[in-house]
Amino acid sequence: MTYLIVREPTDDEKLNMYILYKLSTYKDSIVGVYYIEELGYYGPILKLRDIPRELKDIVRPVDVNIVRRSLKMICMRCGWCCERESGAFMFENEAERVGLSRWSRIRTVKLINGDKVRVYYVDAGPNGRCIFYDPKRKLCTIHKAKPVICVVTYCARYAVDSEGNLYRRVSRSVRGVVHFKKVQTTY
Numbered sequence: 001m002t003y004l005i006v007r008e009p010t011d012d013e014k015l016n017m018y019i020l021y022k023l024s025t026y027k028d029s030i031v032g033v034y035y036i037e038e039l040g041y042y043g044p045i046l047k048l049r050d051i052p053r054e055l056k057d058i059v060r061p062v063d064v065n066i067v068r069r070s071l072k073m074i075c076m077r078c079g080w081c082c083e084r085e086s087g088a089f090m091f092e093n094e095a096e097r098v099g100l101s102r103w104s105r106i107r108t109v110k111l112i113n114g115d116k117v118r119v120y121y122v123d124a125g126p127n128g129r130c131i132f133y134d135p136k137r138k139l140c141t142i143h144k145a146k147p148v149i150c151v152v153t154y155c156a157r158y159a160v161d162s163e164g165n166l167y168r169r170v171s172r173s174v175r176g177v178v179h180f181k182k183v184q185t186t187y
């Protein structure tokens with residue numbers, strides 16, 4: 001199997017949406033969001049047998065040992081991303097999986113290759129809460145079908161290493177370097 005890191009987002013929305021749109025059909029191959037200090041990389045990693053032709057312009061292989069030495073972001077279920085101004089959205093292929101009738105805001109966006117795709121916003125609850133978030137149980141009610149934007153974005157506050165030790169971020173990113181401190185020996 002090949003581990004792949006994804007081209008990092010830029011300030012070009014058309015490029016970012018292009019990357020996300022392509023990833024949306026490979027969501028099940030995303031093994032997590034990682035911080036790879038030695039590459040200055042913070043983003044999703046995919047695990048696939050080969051590099052699919054349609055992903056060749058947005059991914060590159062990474063050595064599995066580098067992945068093992070890295071930190072994998074984890075969600076502590078504080079709810080912040082989903083509860084307030086979540087801004088979460090789905091592409092049409094994702095929206096179809098959960099039913100298209102519930103959307104309040106639809107936008108057509110142009111990708112960097114000229115294609116146009118429809119984007120369905122799911123942040124229509126109070127204070128921008130995602131309509132799929134259950135605030136009482138503090139969980140996503142469509143966990144397995146959550147959109148790619150929710151799979152690849154993390155608050156980056158907590159992470160685990162390959163041995164299961166828990167880390168907390170103690171600094172902001174400075175030229176791609178973030179500092180984490182081990183806070184628990186098991187998670």
Ligand code: SF4
Nearest residue numbers: 082088130133140150
């Ligand atoms: S789809 Fe799920 S993970 Fe994404 S914002 Fe909504 S509740 Fe949160």
